Amino acid sequence: MEVWRGDRRFRGGDGxxxxxxxxxxxGGHYDPENVAFGHLVACNEESLAPGAGFAEHPHRDTEIVTWVLDGTLEHRDDHGRTALLAAxxxxxLSAGTGVRHTERNAGPQPLRFLQMWLRPDPFGGPPEYTAVTAPVPPGPGLRLLASGDPDACxxxxxxxxxxxxxxxxxxxxxxxxxxxAVHRYVHVARGSVRLADAEGEALLGPGDAARITGTAPVTASTAGPAEYLVWAMDPRP
Structure with a gap:
């Protein structure tokens, strides 16, 4: 288990x-020892002031998954799709052969979201877009949000x-x-989460992440309310 504290993240933004x-x-930050983990190639914590956002820009051959933490996120793309997402x-957004989109804070309050990019398999194909309202209400355990497993729902x-x-x-x-899974990535958005395996334990706070390689059992525990995301990834056979 490798713990990455939030203060190790590269800070960016447009000012x-x-x-x-x-x-x-x-972007302009390159560390050859830190380009990906499993299929995950980006995990960005974004904070946008009211009215701020990202101008239209292109993507291709990338799975872009966004989890809204606070505020209102507006999505628009060149295929005519628009959406407003809340916490x-x-x-x-599956970029496929190519898509252009914008994202901005459409509300009066600060917007926070977590955006994660994965390598797709297969590459290509038409761009696809899905937005789901409140798929996981507060409650115990872990709930499945997204998967490419053909047997999952x-x-x-x-x-x-x-x-x-x-x-x-x-x-x-x-x-x-x-x-x-062979690769597990845990990101804490709120509260604190304690991860434990046979070799020890680590307490993660907001902005912290853990990269776990190997299939040994790992438990996650919380002492109170929290919010965290877990990627479970296996290599190609």
Whole structure:
């Protein structure tokens, strides 16, 4: 288990109301030892002031999954799709052969969201968009948010059959096992989460993450309300 504290993230932004914390190499920040984990190539914490946002820009061959923490996120793309997402909503943009989109804070309050990028499998295909309202209410355990497993029934389908995203939103003390996978990535958005395996334990706070390689059992426990996301990923056979 490798713990990455929030203060290790690369800080970015445009100086005009957008602040970003990057978990992996991104844009002008490049660290050859930190370009990906499993299929995950980006995990960005975004904070946008009212009215601030990202101007239209292109993507291709990327699965972009967004989890809104606070405020109102507006999505628009060149395929005519528009959406407003609130806290607890999930969005997936599969860029496929190419898509252009904008994202901005459409509300009067600060906007916070977590945006995660994955390598798709297969590449190509038409762009796809899905938005789901409040797929995981507060409660115990982990709930499946997104998956590419053809045998799963997630709220959001990924174009990556060996990746699944879970959300933990306990409203009190809780304990559960992390899903089995070769690569597991845990990001804490609110509260604190204690991860424990046979070799020890680590307490994660807001902005902290853990990268877990191997299939040994790991438990996640909380002493009170918290919010965290878990990616479970396996390599190609």
């Amino acid at each position: 005009a109301g957008v602040e970003t914390s990057h978990a992996f190499s991104f 607890g909503d999930l969005q997936r 997630p709220p959001v389908r990924l174009r990556q059959p060996r990746a699944a995203l879970y959300a933990g939103r306990p409203d009190g003390p809780d304990a559960c096992a992390l899903p089995d």
